[in-house]
Amino acid sequence: MSERATPFYCPYCGDEDLRPQEEPHAAWLCTACRRVFTVKFVGLNLTGKAPR
Numbered sequence: 001m002s003e004r005a006t007p008f009y010c011p012y013c014g015d016e017d018l019r020p021q022e023e024p025h026a027a028w029l030c031t032a033c034r035r036v037f038t039v040k041f042v043g044l045n046l047t048g049k050a051p052r
């Protein structure tokens with residue numbers, strides 16, 4: 001699986017207009033707040049407990 005996860009919203013301002021960045025690797029630019037960030041997939045929680 002790819003290290004790059006696809007964010008649908010900016011985690012900082014909530015905007016949806018995100019652009020992939022060449023550098024740094026796997027980073028995304030939020031065009032609304034100009035923040036550049038990465039999203040990393042770390043695994044699955046399969047314990048079966050529903051979130052409260």
Ligand SMILES: [Zn+2]
Nearest residue numbers: 010013030033
């Ligand atoms: Zn943003």
